[in-house]
Amino acid sequence: MKEDDDTPTPKQDIDTSNAFSSIMSEITATEGELELIEEDDGSDMQDITRIRKESEGAPVVKMVNFIILNAIKKGASDIHIEPFEKFARIRYRIDGILQLQPAPPRKIYNSIVARLKVMASLDVTEKRRPQDGRIKVRIGNKEIDLRSSFLPSNFGEKVVMRILDSSSLCLDLTQLGFDKQDMVKFNESINEPNGIILVTGPTGSGKTTTLYSTLTALNRPDVNIITIEDPVEYVLKGIIQVQTQNEVGLTFAAGLRSFLRQDPDIIMVGEIRDKETAEISINAALTGHLVLSTLHTNDAPSVVSRLDNMGIEPYHISSTVILALAQRLVRKICTNCKRPYEVDADILLSYGLLEEDLENFGTKATLYKGEGCNICSESGYKGRIGIYEIMKITENLKILINDRAPTNEIKAEAVKGGMRTLREASLKKVLDGDTSIDEMLRVTSGDS
Numbered sequence: 001m002k003e004d005d006d007t008p009t010p011k012q013d014i015d016t017s018n019a020f021s022s023i024m025s026e027i028t029a030t031e032g033e034l035e036l037i038e039e040d041d042g043s044d045m046q047d048i049t050r051i052r053k054e055s056e057g058a059p060v061v062k063m064v065n066f067i068i069l070n071a072i073k074k075g076a077s078d079i080h081i082e083p084f085e086k087f088a089r090i091r092y093r094i095d096g097i098l099q100l101q102p103a104p105p106r107k108i109y110n111s112i113v114a115r116l117k118v119m120a121s122l123d124v125t126e127k128r129r130p131q132d133g134r135i136k137v138r139i140g141n142k143e144i145d146l147r148s149s150f151l152p153s154n155f156g157e158k159v160v161m162r163i164l165d166s167s168s169l170c171l172d173l174t175q176l177g178f179d180k181q182d183m184v185k186f187n188e189s190i191n192e193p194n195g196i197i198l199v200t201g202p203t204g205s206g207k208t209t210t211l212y213s214t215l216t217a218l219n220r221p222d223v224n225i226i227t228i229e230d231p232v233e234y235v236l237k238g239i240i241q242v243q244t245q246n247e248v249g250l251t252f253a254a255g256l257r258s259f260l261r262q263d264p265d266i267i268m269v270g271e272i273r274d275k276e277t278a279e280i281s282i283n284a285a286l287t288g289h290l291v292l293s294t295l296h297t298n299d300a301p302s303v304v305s306r307l308d309n310m311g312i313e314p315y316h317i318s319s320t321v322i323l324a325l326a327q328r329l330v331r332k333i334c335t336n337c338k339r340p341y342e343v344d345a346d347i348l349l350s351y352g353l354l355e356e357d358l359e360n361f362g363t364k365a366t367l368y369k370g371e372g373c374n375i376c377s378e379s380g381y382k383g384r385i386g387i388y389e390i391m392k393i394t395e396n397l398k399i400l401i402n403d404r405a406p407t408n409e410i411k412a413e414a415v416k417g418g419m420r421t422l423r424e425a426s427l428k429k430v431l432d433g434d435t436s437i438d439e440m441l442r443v444t445s446g447d448s
Contacts, residue, residue, distance in 0.1 A: 034065045036119055037136040037143065060111045063104055064119070067112075068137065068161075070101070072144060074377075077163055077204075079146075081116075083109050083156030095331045095384050096204060099377070113150070113157050120148045128152055135161070142167050147231070166234050170209065171216040177386035179428065182420070185390050186325065190214055190292075195322035196285045198272075200297045206329050206386050207294045208233055211268055214292060215239055218266055227268035228255035244270075256280040260287070269293040275311045282312065285320040298446055299422065300324040300391035301411040304401050318398040326389040328443045330426055330435045331381035337373040338433070340366050351430075351437065352423045368433045385434055387425040387443070392417075423447040 067090060071079045076092035088109045090101040104112060117124045120133030135146040147162040170176065178186060189197055197214075199207045212234060215225055219238050227236075230244040230252070240262075242255055252269055253276040259267050260283075272278050272293045281291045297306050303324040307317050345361040370380025391397075391414045400410050415421065420428075426440040 033139060034069045035138040037138055060108065060115050063108070064112055064115045067101075068146065069139065072139065072163060072165065075168075075383075079159075079161040079163065081112065081159040081161075083153065083158065085155050094377070095379075095381055096329055097331070097379075099379075109156060113159060116148065116159055116161075117150065120146075122148075122150065127157060164233055169212070169234055171213045173213045173217050176206070176210065176213060177429075178388060179425075181418075182388050182390050182425075185392055186323070186388075189323040189392065190218060190290070192290060192322055194285055194288045194290055196281060196291045196293070196320045197322060198293055198295050198303050198324045199327065200295045200300065200303055200324065201327045202296070204329070205327050206384075207327065210325070210327060210386070211292055211294070212236060215266070215268060223265045224263055225266045225268070226259050226262055226264045227270070228252055228259070229268075229270040252277045253280055256284065260284060260289075264289055266290045266292070271295070272307075272310075278307060278310050278312050282316050282320045297326070299411070300326040300389045300419070301407050301414055303391075304410055305407050308404065314402045314404055318393065318401040321393055323393065324391045326391075326422060328387050328422060328426070329384040330387055330429060330439050330443050331379075332383045332385050332434055333368050333436060334370040334373065334376035334380055334382040336375040336382070337371045337380065338368050339371055340368055342366055348427075348431075351440070352421075352427050365431070367430060367437060369436050369438075380436075381439070385429065387422055387429060389419065389422045389425060391419050421447055 067079065067081070071092050074092060074094055076094050077096075078093040080089075080091040080093070080098065082089045082091070083106075086106060088103045088106050090103045091098045092101055093099075114124050116135070117131070117133070119135045120131075122131045122133045130152065131150045133148045133150075135148055137144050137146065142165070144166075145164040147164060149160045151158045151160075173186070174183065189195075199210050201207050215227070215236060219225060219236070221238075225238075226240045226242065228242045228244060232241045232243045235241065242250075244250055244252060244255065252271070252273065256267070256269060256277065257280060260280075267281075267284055267289055269277065269281060269291065270293070272281060272295055281293060285291050295303055295306050297303055301324070303321070304317060307321075308314065342364045345358055345363055345365045348361070348365055349355065349358065370376060370382075372378035372380045376382040393401075394413075394417050396413055396417065397410060400413055411419075411421075423440070423444045426435065426444050429435045430437055430440050
């Protein structure tokens with residue numbers, strides 16, 4: 001890292017520390033809005049008691065409550081609280097992008113971290129090792145979980161909190177961004193009696209939401225659904241959910257073996273990480289179960305090579321995997337400041353538009369962008385929507401898989417069979433006015 005990476009620019013100073021001082025009145029205004037749901041760990045050590053008292057001083061408590069409450073109100077998915085030599089930094093991840101927020105003075109940073117550890121029922125005296133915990137708060141009638149991670153660094157402990165707000169979780173498949181053609185393909189596959197459906201994409205691309213929405217659509221009194229997850233992020237009514245506990249041997253593979261003795265119809269595995277989990281998933285599919293899981297690959301066709309690299313035989317892949325879905329999330333243009341503009345239609349060809357579709361535009365094409373307003377914090381975007389690359393395993397694809405054909409050949413055959421790539425799916429969102437060219441290029445840079 002460069003030496004000047006940790007030095008705040010003058011603009012950053014103005015936007016964070018000074019801004020934080022100017023909104024202290026807001027902290028008082030929010031008092032009482034957030035309530036900690038405590039889980040007593042029974043600890044009574046003297047030094048822990050002292051640190052607890054220091055961290056529970058009224059200004060620190062109010063400040064921590066404001067940081068959490070402000071993030072929830074802004075729709076953030078993560079809170080980053082970071083120490084540097086002469087300043088502290090707070091960032092919220094909003095619509096997938098980290099955004100700088102007003103920061104507290106550096107001198108009270110350690111008290112803020114201690115307060116968060118108390119809230120997470122962690123060891124407040126341990127500053128040398130990473131710690132993970134959970135904070136549960138109540139805002140009005142809503143209970144919200146914050147999955148918390150504390151990491152020792154050069155100038156103190158960095159804190160990241162993932163906000164899990166079940167009330168904001170969309171579990172309606174029709175609202176996730178599938179177009180009609182892809183929705184039909186996906187619905188056909190999830191209603192198959194057996195087989196494996198794999199959802200792939202990077203962290204934060206919405207895979208869990210897609211899986212939870214799928215389970216919700218399939219959840220009926222006559223269907224036995226069991227999941228194993230790491231961790232269980234949201235509770236799904238009427239579905240048995242199991243969290244892995246590696247310390248006692250409850251891994252994905254061990255859980256899967258037990259599931260097969262629980263008379264399941266549908267099994268969801270949080271992630272296929274190794275050959276053992278993949279083999280048990282395949283065995284479950286071959287014995288009449290529908291298995292849903294995730295993998296980390298860049299696109300849908302790469303699912304085949306990923307399983308092959310794990311040591312799974314091609315004929316097992318072709319006979320069990322019925323659909324692979326790659327996905328990303330793109331930011332939606334803010335409807336409050338959305339404005340049209342025109343571009344030469346020919347330029348769309350360089351972004352992946354097919355020549356036969358060009359005639360639909362004439363010489364000019366109307367696109368949209370957000371100019372920035374107070375509703376979207378001047379970003380021009382508000383909310384996100386999914387883009388999907390859906391590869392159904394056809395007879396032609398099975399032949400290529402069994403022959404260990406390279407990924408580019410599998411992709412070409414999938415496209416020939418009607419698969420829309422991530423770039424093509426995002427371009428459709430651009431043409432529909434849902435997102436921008438810049439956002440499409442940011443999210444699908446590897447799929448040009």
